[in-house]
Amino acid sequence: MKLRFAGTGDSAQVPCFGCDCPACQRARLLSNHRREPCAGEIELDGELILIDAGRMDLAARCERQRPAAILLTHYHADHVQGLLHLRWGRGESIPVHGPKDPQGCADLHRNPGILDFQPGLKPFRPLVLGRLEVTPLPLNHSKPTLGYAIEDGVNRVAWLCDTVGLPGATERFLTQWQPHGVVIDATHPDAYDSPNPESRAAPRNHNNVAMALEIIERLGPSRAWLTHISHELDADFMATSRILPAGVEMACDNLEIPF
Numbered sequence: 065m066k067l068r069f070a071g072t073g074d075s076a077q078v079p080c081f082g083c084d085c086p087a088c089q090r091a092r093l094l095s096n097h098r099r100e101p102c103a104g105e106i107e108l109d110g111e112l113i114l115i116d117a118g119r120m121d122l123a124a125r126c127e128r129q130r131p132a133a134i135l136l137t138h139y140h141a142d143h144v145q146g147l148l149h150l151r152w153g154r155g156e157s158i159p160v161h162g163p164k165d166p167q168g169c170a171d172l173h174r175n176p177g178i179l180d181f182q183p184g185l186k187p188f189r190p191l192v193l194g195r196l197e198v199t200p201l202p203l204n205h206s207k208p209t210l211g212y213a214i215e216d217g218v219n220r221v222a223w224l225c226d227t228v229g230l231p232g233a234t235e236r237f238l239t240q241w242q243p244h245g246v247v248i249d250a251t252h253p254d255a256y257d258s259p260n261p262e263s264r265a266a267p268r269n270h271n272n273v274a275m276a277l278e279i280i281e282r283l284g285p286s287r288a289w290l291t292h293i294s295h296e297l298d299a300d301f302m303a304t305s306r307i308l309p310a311g312v313e314m315a316c317d318n319l320e321i322p323f
């Protein structure tokens with residue numbers, strides 16, 4: 065199984081429009097950008113499975129290789145906006161799996177085009193996609209959201225975005241499941257200066273780095289990647305030269321992990 069980070073930004077991405085912070089300036093000059101929102105691609109046996117669909121060039125990407133299925137974590141625009149265009153394509157329909165969310169996003173459910181939306185996934189009830197077994201895991205977010213425990217028979221990877229902390233049942237599942245790799249939401253720097261006073265003390269919809277690292281430590285994978293990264297976090301790392309624990313790294317766009 066190969067995992068590729070198709071996007072690692074938060075909904076504003078890096079550079080963030082109109083921002084002149086050091087991270088955004090660097091992203092405009094160099095290639096340290098996060099031009100796509102948080103998304104993943106899994107390749108196994110020549111088949112492609114997408115995790116989330118927020119890339120604005122999703123249709124072009126799918127032309128290079130038609131995905132066998134799309135897994136959605138939730139229906140916030142930065143995770144599904146690429147579908148608004150892709151759906152008007154031609155050819156065989158593409159199965160789309162995700163959480164039960166009657167509202168969905170925009171008119172996707174009313175006008176699905178070539179997207180074949182499957183019934184909402186039930187937490188902890190595994191879905192089989194080729195040789196992959198994918199177990200949906202409830203997360204803590206402002207919309208119904210699922211993480212995924214993905215297993216190819218040998219390797220186990222947990223995709224945990226978007227979330228703040230983990231629900232007890234999800235953490236218990238993962239502790240028993242013992243992932244080799246964990247991909248986790250770390251949107252905010254620890255000293256997050258949110259415009260919303262309540263979020264300053266404790267982020268409400270996304271982890272900060274300390275929260276993500278605590279979860280990683282408890283789950284004990286051999287490798288972990290932080291993603292859904294804001295320009296504030298990139299700027300914070302530039303300012304503090306922070307070093308992450310062994311085995312943990314910031315994901316970047318197009319990073320490929322062979323398992």
Ligand SMILES: [Zn+2]
Pocket residue numbers: 080083084085086087088089295296
């Ligand atoms: Zn910025």
Ligand SMILES: [Zn+2]
Pocket residue numbers: 138140205226
């Ligand atoms: Zn979200």
Ligand SMILES: [Zn+2]
Pocket residue numbers: 074075102140142143226292
């Ligand atoms: Zn998001």
